[in-house]
Amino acid sequence: MHNKPIFDVIVPAAGVGKRMRADRPKQYLTIHGQTLLEHTLNNLLSHPQIGRVILPLHPSDPYFDALDIAHHPRVHRVAGGKERADSVLSGLQTDDSSPWILVHDAARPCLKHSDLNKLLALAEQGTEGGILATPVRDTMKRAKTHMPNTVSHTEDRDGLWHALTPQFFPKAQLLTALLNGLSAGSNITDEASAMEQAGFTVNLIEGCSSNIKVTRPEDLALAEFYLNQRTS
Numbered sequence: 001m002h003n004k005p006i007f008d009v010i011v012p013a014a015g016v017g018k019r020m021r022a023d024r025p026k027q028y029l030t031i032h033g034q035t036l037l038e039h040t041l042n043n044l045l046s047h048p049q050i051g052r053v054i055l056p057l058h059p060s061d062p063y064f065d066a067l068d069i070a071h072h073p074r075v076h077r078v079a080g081g082k083e084r085a086d087s088v089l090s091g092l093q094t095d096d097s098s099p100w101i102l103v104h105d106a107a108r109p110c111l112k113h114s115d116l117n118k119l120l121a122l123a124e125q126g127t128e129g130g131i132l133a134t135p136v137r138d139t140m141k142r143a144k145t146h147m148p149n150t151v152s153h154t155e156d157r158d159g160l161w162h163a164l165t166p167q168f169f170p171k172a173q174l175l176t177a178l179l180n181g182l183s184a185g186s187n188i189t190d191e192a193s194a195m196e197q198a199g200f201t202v203n204l205i206e207g208c209s210s211n212i213k214v215t216r217p218e219d220l221a222l223a224e225f226y227l228n229q230r231t232s
Contacts, residue, residue: 014080129169130203
């Protein structure tokens, strides 16, 4: 990785993660004595092409300052917003170190460096960004609009992908896409959705399915399994 460019990464962590049904936001649940957030940040910081981690947090977050990583010189805390897009925008507006930026989920601790390498290579290939993703393998069902627990029809899974993170884009393009999307009241579910709506190209970089996002209680055990594999 000698002389490879260095990139900053925004890790939005202002959410509360209600689906975990826990007594605290999911990023502060622990595996092997460390929070999910610490696993995620330490994994990113250990990659030789990652510079700073910009961390949008809820302004009244009561947990982060008690963590050792809160004092890491390359972790920069900023105020997060109500929605993910607001937090990412806050991070973008405080970063001026590189023309490219990564965005990664706080509760996605199992990212492989080999996948990150493939994504970062986009910066050397041109000006179009992209995301880590995995092809859909299961049969996909569309629910009825007014009967959400009833099947309307089966979707053709050919060409469907599960979007993962990190997502990696030229900073100026992403800033424009988010500002325009928020101004228009668009449904921005991730950075790629904002880029798509703005007419930019989004490349799909196939990643490992172990790069899970901890969303529900059973995901915590699966994340622990993958983390054990990484350290064994």
